[in-house]
Amino acid sequence: MTSNTDWRALVLPLAALALWYALTALQLVDTKLIVPPGAVLDAAWQVASGGQLLAGLRASLVRDLSGFAAGSAAGILFGLLLGVSRWAERLVGPTFHTLKQISLFAWLPLLSTWLGTGEAAKVLFIALSAFYPVALNTFEGVRGVTRAQLEVARVLGFNRIQLAARLILPAASARIATGLHLALLYAWLATIGAEYLLGSSAQGIGSVVIRGKATFHVELIVVGMLLIGGVGLLLNRLAAAVEDRVLHWRGPGH
Template identity: 55%
Template sequence: MHKRIDLRAWALPVALLAAWWTVTAGGWVDTKLIVPPGSVLRVAAKTLVDPLFWQGVLFSVARDASGFALGAMGGVVLGGLLGASRRAERLIGPSFHALRQVSLFAWLPLLSTWFGYGETAKLVFIALSALYPVTLGTFEGVRSVSLQHAEVARVYRFTRTQRVFRLLLPAAGPQIATGLTLGLVSAWVATIGSEFLLANWGNGLGNIIIRGRSAFNVELIVVGMLAIGLVGGALSHLAGRIESRVLHVRAPH
């Protein structure tokens, strides 16, 4: 059977588009500030055939993937350590939770002072954004491992390495997958934020909006925003599919 498409999700976007077209076509707003949908489509068509646009997409996605990978690896290691060791939780946990309360964007002045405005600062910022949700997901997953599982590991005389890879990580898989999904979403937001706030006129989707703002090209700004939303939505959908697949594999049959 084919899955029926729920059209109700399109009701609000279509209503907003209709309202946008109505107020601009009726001359109710300043069309230099709130541009008509038709002019946005014309700029979008021109932008989509520009190789620099697709180069920017690739740079942003690659930047996002690199920073996310660093933050995710650090988050799994740190979360596993905090979840498996009460001593580590007492020593590191309070500092981690205190730093987690600092707004992510508050790190930008310090990162730009340390690393400048290049790729290193961007990657560290993206990695930090992914680190927190992945750490928390891994911590919760490892801490939720039942005493029965631990007893089985003790009976079979698992080594420390076997406990990690054959007990803790598989048992904590669903929570880790959720943390990775949240981390990927956070990493994309941080990717675009870094391109805005650590701008050095490099490549990336954020630079499209910067160019539009500098030229007062509102159409290009809107096209950039739509592109950011579509790419972010695609990444979020991909992460959700991967999470569902992991949970399906882990579920008892």
């Protein structure tokens, strides 16, 4: 069943590839704008053989994972604080819920004003993109702990550390994992957005697209787009696999 489903999922991409090839081979489109698949493969080989593609991918992933780690750690701590403290929720909760309504990319002009267009601004922007989904899901996961569960913990004599380690975190783990999964995807989108919109000479996959646009090298733009999508797909699959493995105790259907 799974194998058949996977094959069916390839029908549309393969049909699109065949249509793309036919349109360019028969000269039914302007091949300066819609370039042939072969030209894209040639461009990919050129940047890959020159080491530019690998260097750019490495730079983007380091930037992405640095921001993801920082934003996720801050999000878990902040979500736990809001979840366990009514005082903290009343004090900073309304501000947090208001700020999360602001489009993420609306922060870029402010960050570039404060920090310029260097690495610090990019990593902070990526961290911000990871922070919100992790903080929100952690908060909701902690608030999902029932009174009955808390009463059992009190009967068992749990201190605060035991309460957090043996009840609150395990009970909220599924929501935290969901937040981390979303954060990984958002962080990758933010990485590409930061590299593209905070234009600089720094390496990264976004710089491949920028270079293609600057030189009207459409093949290079398509190579960058395909690589961005491919890495995003791999990150999504990796996050799902890790989530299933870590939370295997939930059983099938969750």
